[in-house]
Amino acid sequence: xxxxxxxxxxxxxxxxxxADCEIEVLPLSPVVKVPISQHIGAPAQALVKKGDIVKxxxxxxxxxxxxxxxxxxxxxxxxxxxxxxxxxxGYRRTAIIIKSEGDEWEEGIDRSPEIKREISSGKEEIIKxxxxxxxxxxxxxxxxxxxxxxxxxxxxxxxxxxxxxxCEPYLTGDHRLMLEKGEEVLIGVQLLMKALDVKRAxxxxxxxxxxxxxxxxxxxKDIEGISVQPLKVQxxxxxxxxxxxxxxxxxxxxxxxxxxxxxxxxxxxxxYAIYEAIQKNxxxxxxxxxxxxxxxxxxxxxxxxxxxxxxxxxxxAGGLPEDTGKVISGGPMMGKALSTVDVPVAKxxxxxxxxxxxxxxxxxxxxxxxxxxxxSVCSMGLSPYLLMALSERAIWDSAEEEKVLDCIECGxxxxxxxxxxxxxxxxxxxxxxVGQIVRSRxxxxx
Amino acid sequence: MEKLIVSPSPHVHxxxxxxxxxxxxxxxxxxxxxxxxxxxxxxxxxxTLTSIAACLLFEHLIQVYLFKRPSTISDGSAIVTxxxxxxxxxxxxxxxIIIIGAAVAIGIGKMSFGGLGQNPFNPALxxxxxxxxxxxxxxxxxxxxxxxxxxxxxxxxxxxPLSVVKGGLISGTxxxxxxxxIPSYKDMLIGTMGGSLGEVAAIALLLGLxxxxxxxxxxxxxxxxxxxxxxxxxxxxxxADPEVYPSPTFHVLSGGLLLGAFFMATDYSSSPMANKxxxxxxxxxxxxxxxIRTFGxxxxxxxxAILIMNxxxxxxxxxxxxxxxxxxxxxxxxYKN
Ligand code: SF4
Ligand code: SF4
Numbered sequence: 001x002x003x004x005x006x007x008x009x010x011x012x013x014x015x016x017x018x019a020d021c022e023i024e025v026l027p028l029s030p031v032v033k034v035p036i037s038q039h040i041g042a043p044a045q046a047l048v049k050k051g052d053i054v055k056x057x058x059x060x061x062x063x064x065x066x067x068x069x070x071x072x073x074x075x076x077x078x079x080x081x082x083x084x085x086x087x088x089x090g091y092r093r094t095a096i097i098i099k100s101e102g103d104e105w106e107e108g109i110d111r112s113p114e115i116k117r118e119i120s121s122g123k124e125e126i127i128k129x130x131x132x133x134x135x136x137x138x139x140x141x142x143x144x145x146x147x148x149x150x151x152x153x154x155x156x157x158x159x160x161x162x163x164x165x166x167c168e169p170y171l172t173g174d175h176r177l178m179l180e181k182g183e184e185v186l187i188g189v190q191l192l193m194k195a196l197d198v199k200r201a202x203x204x205x206x207x208x209x210x211x212x213x214x215x216x217x218x219x220x221k222d223i224e225g226i227s228v229q230p231l232k233v234q235x236x237x238x239x240x241x242x243x244x245x246x247x248x249x250x251x252x253x254x255x256x257x258x259x260x261x262x263x264x265x266x267x268x269x270x271x272y273a274i275y276e277a278i279q280k281n282x283x284x285x286x287x288x289x290x291x292x293x294x295x296x297x298x299x300x301x302x303x304x305x306x307x308x309x310x311x312x313x314x315x316x317a318g319g320l321p322e323d324t325g326k327v328i329s330g331g332p333m334m335g336k337a338l339s340t341v342d343v344p345v346a347k348x349x350x351x352x353x354x355x356x357x358x359x360x361x362x363x364x365x366x367x368x369x370x371x372x373x374x375x376s377v378c379s380m381g382l383s384p385y386l387l388m389a390l391s392e393r394a395i396w397d398s399a400e401e402e403k404v405l406d407c408i409e410c411g412x413x414x415x416x417x418x419x420x421x422x423x424x425x426x427x428x429x430x431x432x433x434v435g436q437i438v439r440s441r442x443x444x445x446x
Numbered sequence: 447m448e449k450l451i452v453s454p455s456p457h458v459h460x461x462x463x464x465x466x467x468x469x470x471x472x473x474x475x476x477x478x479x480x481x482x483x484x485x486x487x488x489x490x491x492x493x494t495l496t497s498i499a500a501c502l503l504f505e506h507l508i509q510v511y512l513f514k515r516p517s518t519i520s521d522g523s524a525i526v527t528x529x530x531x532x533x534x535x536x537x538x539x540x541x542x543i544i545i546i547g548a549a550v551a552i553g554i555g556k557m558s559f560g561g562l563g564q565n566p567f568n569p570a571l572x573x574x575x576x577x578x579x580x581x582x583x584x585x586x587x588x589x590x591x592x593x594x595x596x597x598x599x600x601x602x603x604x605x606x607p608l609s610v611v612k613g614g615l616i617s618g619t620x621x622x623x624x625x626x627x628i629p630s631y632k633d634m635l636i637g638t639m640g641g642s643l644g645e646v647a648a649i650a651l652l653l654g655l656x657x658x659x660x661x662x663x664x665x666x667x668x669x670x671x672x673x674x675x676x677x678x679x680x681x682x683x684x685x686a687d688p689e690v691y692p693s694p695t696f697h698v699l700s701g702g703l704l705l706g707a708f709f710m711a712t713d714y715s716s717s718p719m720a721n722k723x724x725x726x727x728x729x730x731x732x733x734x735x736x737x738i739r740t741f742g743x744x745x746x747x748x749x750x751a752i753l754i755m756n757x758x759x760x761x762x763x764x765x766x767x768x769x770x771x772x773x774x775x776x777x778x779x780x781y782k783n
Binding site for chain 1: 771
């Protein structure tokens with residue numbers, strides 16, 4: 001039997017419409033809007049001002065702390081202004097608006113297609129350059145990658161797990177990267193192993209991508225320490241804790257990080273970005289974005305510069321379909337619905353999913369029939385029906401006891417509920433309230 | 447361009463609905479229903495239709511005229527209650543008694559607690575047990591299968607295997623003699639025995655269970671733990687004294703155990719939410735069933751066992767939580783290369 005995680009899980013329609021579409025390069029947009037906060041942690045500090053001339057790959061905003069990330073200009077041209085724009089979260093956040101002229105790159109960036117296999121950098125240097133290149137988790141979590149490579153004192157990483165699961169329906173960017181840039185991805189994995197000082201890496205890939213499993217297995221045959229672990233298709237296997245359990249059978253305890261069980265997880269896309277940063281000296285200024293949806297004329301995977309408006313991607317895929325009801329940044333389970341298609345692509349934008357009108361609205365909410373289906377699909381072993389009831393009634397201490405903070409917001413409970421109850425909406429509310437209470441408690445103690 | 451719809455994730459839904467689950471239960475009951483028509487003919491038809499119609503009517507009236515809310519009868523849950531109540535009645539029960547049973551099931555068992563999802567007890571069982579206590583004679587006269595097909599109130603009646611054995615044991619007859627007086631296990635499996643509408647045909651009930659499991663309407667936990675614990679406990683007792691304690695096969699096939707384990711104990715709102723809780727509850731039902739059948743004054747104990755365990759459900763939900771992720775000791779095995 002194929003490995004998978006032990007608790008709960010669902011299997012939504014996969015709809016990988018763009019799985020056979022080769023990665024295409026999206027033409028440059030005349031104007032890009034680069035938000036200074038595209039990662040978890042402190043926003044970067046803008047280093048440029050109106051009228052400045054910038055080159056592609058130049059640092060335009062500086063990391064403002066350990067948990068933060070540099071931001072580089074994705075195009076060359078003139079800084080028009082710094083302005084608040086709506087980003088994929090729906091909030092207005094500061095962005096650097098650059099009018100693109102030509103495509104002149106910074107010195108020292110290797111843009112040749114040759115693969116540079118030989119690894120000459122040492123551990124410290126790799127981590128430093130990953131931080132400089134502004135690399136964050138490209139699976140969607142956007143946690144600055146260098147932080148995950150610096151385990152807290154006293155904790156030792158035993159092995160690296162690479163997330164090639166892509167369990168979100170519709171998305172195919174990681175799948176295409178493994179097929180088309182497999183060798184580069186594997187060099188990235190070796191760089192990560194060196195940075196972490198580990199001898200073993202496991203690449204977890206779900207069984208609905210047999211071509212990627214075969215390709216990566218072939219390529220990694222002769223690399224010592226790297227193996228591919230095929231996994232049963234089951235959502236949310238891409239969740240860090242679920243993936244670790246699926247691959248090595250260890251459960252990360254509540255409230256702890258993967259390093260607690262000796263593992264560090266990085267995504268396939270991140271490995272590719274790390275290859276480019278170290279071997280090619282190229283900072284993170286573009287990523288693969290899947291544009292997809294059942295009514296989309298030409299679903300595809302596009303190598304897209306950060307800051308490009310989502311509308312450009314939609315144009316490339318044949319325009320916004322007539323029956324569009326919702327445009328989602330990311331996948332259908334965890335993505336964010338956009339209020340406008342002018343939102344810029346950010347480091348965490350893994351896909352643009354266009355949902356037809358009839359699938360965009362939720363069904364009317366009914367009373368809970370206590371069918372226990374939400375309980376049985378929760379991969380964290382929570383009781384979603386109860387967490388919702390506690391949040392509705394603002395009983396925060398019980399919500400904390402019921403481990404509301406463990407929820408990974410995978411959405412499986414809302415997906416399965418026959419009464420169409422907005423379980424996760426309320427659980428999010430509970431998480432943020434309980435989070436506040438816990439934080440204020442710890443500050444009081446200090 | 448029109449406005450885009452914005453809502454929090456997830457943006458897709460499984461398409462499951464209350465209706466799908468309720469009509470799924472109805473479909474799962476069809477084989478048993480067909481068997482009851484085959485064995486009890488006209489009487490079964492009359493009892494079933496009366497029970498369903500009365501449940502629908504009472505739910506509609508209470509919901510619309512008492513609660514002043516839109517009618518909920520289209521969700522299928524009243525049909526399920528009506529059907530399950532009928533399955534628990536003898537096929538020669540007079541109309542008036544059936545209607546009283548439906549009124550108690552829907553009015554007291556379900557609506558007085560607020561309707562679907564709120565009831566602490568299985569509504570059909572509340573109705574059934576009310577009738578059993580109020581009309582003990584009518585509720586324990588069982589038409590003989592097949593020969594009473596064309597009869598309703600005037601059906602020829604006989605005893606059920608459970609009551610034959612219970613009565614015989616009380617009067618001191620050894621079990622081996624009693625077993626000769628009741629239908630063979632093969633007949634019990636097919637359903638050629640006295641009993642309520644839905645409890646006689648084990649095979650039809652198993653078909654229904656398979657449907658419930660395949661459609662993921664219920665999980666295996668409750669049916670397996672109920673039947674499993676009956677087999678184990680009855681098995682131990684039978685081994686201890688085969689002349690006094692009937693075999694596990696007899697316990698499983700003779701009465702309402704399968705109907706109860708598959709369709710009544712699994713009622714959503716009166717059964718626990720966590721898997722471990724379901725197992726505890728199921729074992730409770732199994733053990734109580736054997737104890738009531740063996741030591742109680744009624745030959746059949748499934749209904750009482752389920753109602754008793756229903757009352758423990760809130761407690762079970764409070765103390766038995768789902769297995770949480772991360773409870774496993776962090777490093778329980780060294781990673782092997
Ligand atoms: S899935 Fe929905 S209806 Fe079922 S128990 Fe959970 S909240 Fe209630
Ligand atoms: S969203 Fe949270 S509560 Fe719901 S299934 Fe996922 S982890 Fe469990």
